[in-house]
Amino acid sequence: MKAIGEFTKGIIKENPVFIMALGLCPALAVSTSVENAIGMGAAATFVLLGSNLIISLIKNFIPAKIRIPCFILVIASFVTIVDMTMHAYLPPLHKSLGIFIPLIVVNCLILSRAEAFASKNGVGLSILDALGMGIGFTLALVIIATFREILGSGTFLNMQILPQSYKPMIVAILPPGAFFTIGLLMGLFNQLKKKNN
Amino acid sequence: MKLLNVSTSPHLHEGVNVPRVMWTVVATLIPALIAAFIFFGWYSVFLTILGIITAVVTEAVIQLATKREVTISDGSAVVTGMLLAYNIPPTAPWWLPVVGAIFAVGIGKQIFGGLGYNPVNPALLGRAFLMASWPVQMTTGWSTKLYEIGTSTVSGLKTHIIEGGNQMLGNLITSATPLNLAQQVRGDIVSGTAGESAHTVFNQLSSLSFIENLFWGNIGGCIGEVSAAALLLGAAVLVYKHYIEWRIPISYIGTVAFLSWMLGGIEGLFSGPILFHIFSGGLILGAFFMATDMVTSPVTRKGRVIFGMGAGLLTVVIRIWGGYPEGVSYSILLMNLAVPLIDKMTNAKVFGFQKAKSKS
Amino acid sequence: MKNILKPTGILLIICVISSTILSVLYSRTKPIIEANNKAAIEAARKAVLPDAVKESFTAVDVNNIASGQPDFEPDSILFYKGYNQAGELVGFTYKSAGQGYSSSTKVVTMVGINLDLKIDKIKIIKQQETPGLGANCTSTDFTQHFSHKDPSTIKVDKDGGEIKSITGATITTRAVTNSIRDEFLTIKKDMMKQLDKGAE
Structure with a gap:
């Protein structure tokens, strides 16, 4: 029962973006299209999974003093793996995500899960936590990107869904649009949370 | 029970209350609308009314949805919708003021309370x-x-277009406002790529006969900003009734005048066309009707002067070097955000208290 | 002393393991990444000079020596020559970069030149301009204006030229147009030399 809870908490109840406000930099920067959001979410989930797995495995060997450098090393290795693999096999996605792939290293969501969860729990729970958080992060990105892509380009997953006569609201795919969307969605989440309590 | 009811500005007295101020502002904005009707026709009036209705409806809907008191009768939404519509081009598509008003009232105002x-x-x-x-x-x-x-008022412009050297074709013809033209012509002159006729155009723009057109509003521009005369008429009433503070517009326009004289010319320092910069674009509308908004301007007198000077500086910088021809709206927005800081900086001294000593 | 040695040792072990994994992965992915880049740039060259065969492009560097290393791109390379199926010279391609509205990324254009030294086609291969305005420079509506123009004299309409600027994005239009022209003027002489050579 506890295991299921560790998995589902990341999706809504402790959603990394909307509730914990973690990993906002990529959430703002690469949510201009749903395609980018899925790519970014998948990359972050992979890194999260890898780092949680390794850290929960080696947590007993790491002296407390140097745990942060060790975590960062593990995370950076996984990010570099994602970066090189994506560059080789998915060049268009790599091109559009650009600098934000290497920047996953400093995504505070991943370090915070390593510090707050993986370094204290077993392998199984850590993997479930990483999966839940990764899915929650991807979901948040996709929700934000859905609004931004439809309003800002009139498309969804690059398919034209609004009539051609629609004049795209350019601000939605500019940085201010990301702030507006995240702000309004966070407000909505808080409202829902308040009602549920 | 609330013993001390602390409310935010505007703190008013003399039986002057929010609705009265707001509806007076609406009334003083009417002359500019009449000017817009004369120069641009019915469509600009239609856009303005659309902006007002949308603003009022948005306010009512949000207040009903959040179960708050519906305050559309205080006129503040009307002012917002009207000012927004005054800031868009006279032949804009109809949905522009609608979307703008929804955003202005929804995100700009109601979301903050x-x-x-x-x-x-x-x-x-x-x-x-x-x-x-x-x-x-x-x-x-x-x-x-x-x-x-x-x-027809900028005579010489047509020759300028046809002549070689520095032609202006296509987009500019349909999009030119005086500021647009002045910024581009001046840019070409300063960078040395302009033809002979560019000087003629620049001098025409700053000539007295053209300033006269600027003053009455016989120029290209947004719906409500073109006629300086109509706006000044309304502003005079507001200043006379003390509904707006003269320090902000005076320091604002004064700064623009000085800086545009100093930096805006084509023959080195202190040769800029002062009157051109005062009466063109949205300066009069912005300085009297938008920078003076009680909620978003400083409460101290010194602070208001600083506010006006800062807005003036930003306006001239944007007009002369910026990517946009007009900088009034952005400069006021930026200074709005600086208001809490200005208020803190210019706080009046409280008598009878000793300044807390820093413990460093 | 033990307090220092143990953490150092553990960090060392982690570093060694991760760098080993990464170096293996790097050597595996590097050839694929290079092949991808080469294919992308060849596709861009082919797009602006459709008559040429994709694999035929050869670099011309300052000394007019055609180098046979397409992935090695020193600054001395001026432009590329393109040949058709029969092995005849059909034109040149070059890259030009101009400062647009974005401060960090220049607008990079691939330009195809026909044998009569007119532009065949152009393609924007890199840009970070404002979406909806300057970013429209990648559309064929814009790039088709350049076809069959003389690259040594092209100018934006607002500067008295024939290139119609993108609405609301004169700076981007200017960056593209001026960079194409300026780059062409610096390499024109060498291009003419190549033409003479081809005629021999």
Whole structure:
């Protein structure tokens, strides 16, 4: 029962973006299209999974003093793996995500899960936590990107869904649009949370 | 029970209350609307009314949805919708003022808790939003009819277009406002790429006969900003009734005048066309009706002067070197955000207290 | 002393393991990444000079020596020559970069030149301009204006030229147009030399 809870908490109840406000930099920067959001979410989930797995495995060997450098090393290795693999096999996605792939290293969501969860729990729970958080992060990105892509380009997953006569609201795919969307969605989440309590 | 009821500004007295001020502002904005009707025709009036209705409906809907008191009768939403519509081109598509007003009232005002809590002027925020979203619709469509009025007054402009050297074709003809033209011509002159006729155009723009057109409003521009005369008429009433503070517009316009004289010329320092910069663009509208918004301007007198000077500096910088021809709206928005800081900086000394000693 | 040695040792072990994994992965992915880049740039060259065969492009560097190393791109390379199926010279391609509205990324254009020294086609291969305005420079509506123009004299309409600027994005239009022209003027002489050579 506890295991299921560790998995589902990341999706809504402790959603990394909307509730914990973690990993906002990529959430703002690469949510201009749903395609980018899925790519970014998948990359972050992979890194999260890898780092949680390794850290929960080696947590007993790491002296407390140097745990942060060790975590960062593990995370950076996984990010570099994602970066090189994506560059080789998915060049268009790599091109559009650009600098934000290497920047996953400093995504505070991943370090915070390593510090707050993986370094204290077993392998199984850590993997479930990483999966839940990764899915929650991807979901948040996709929700934000859905609004931004439809309003800002009139498309969804690059398919034209609004009539051609629609004049795209350019601000939605500019940085201010990301702030507006995240702000309004966070407000909505808080409202829902308040009602549920 | 609340013993001390602390409310935010505007703190009013003499039986003057929010609705009275707001409806007076609406009344003093009417002359500019009449001017817009004369120069641009019915469509600009239609756009303005559309902006007002949308603003009022948005306010009512949000207040009903959040179960708060519906305050549309205080006129503040009317002012917001009106000012927003005044900031868009006279032949803009109909949905532009609608979307702008929804954003201005919804995001600019109600989301912060309604009148008195908004950090920046809602109408200007709406304009900035429209500008970022639909830049093409917001910077074109000054209407060809309008332009013909403009050309006949800037004599020499047509020769300028036809002559070689520095031609201006296509877009500019349909999109030119005087500021647009001045910025581009001056840019060409300063960078040395301009033909002979560029000087003629620049001098024409700053000539007295053209300033006269600027003053009455016989030029290209947004719906409510063109006629300085109509706006000044309304502003005079507001200043006379002390509904707006003279320090902000005076320091604002004064700074613009000085800096444009110093930096805006084509023959080195201190040769800029002062009157051209005062009466063109949205300066009069912005300085009297938007910078003076009680909620978003400083409360101290010194602070208001600083506020006006800062807005003036930003306006001139944007007009002369910026990517946009007009900087009034952005400069007021930026200064709005600086208001808490200005208020803190210029706080009046409290007598009878000793300054807390720093413990460092 | 033990307090220092143990953490150092553990960090060392982690570093060694991760760098080993990464170096293996790097050597595996590097050839694929290079092949991808080469294919992308060849596709861009082919797009602006459709008559040429994709694999035929050869670099011309300052000394007019055609180098046979397509992935090695020193600054001395001026432009590329393109040949058709029969092995005849059909034109040149070059890259030009101009400062647009974005401060960090220049607008990079691939330009195809026909044998009569007119532009065949152009393609924007890199840009970070404002979406909806300057970013429209990648559309064929814009790039088709350049076809069959003389690259040594092209100018934006607002500067008295024939290139119609993108609405609300004169700066981007200017960056593209001026960079194409300026780059062409610096390499024109060498291009003419190549033409003479081809005629021999």
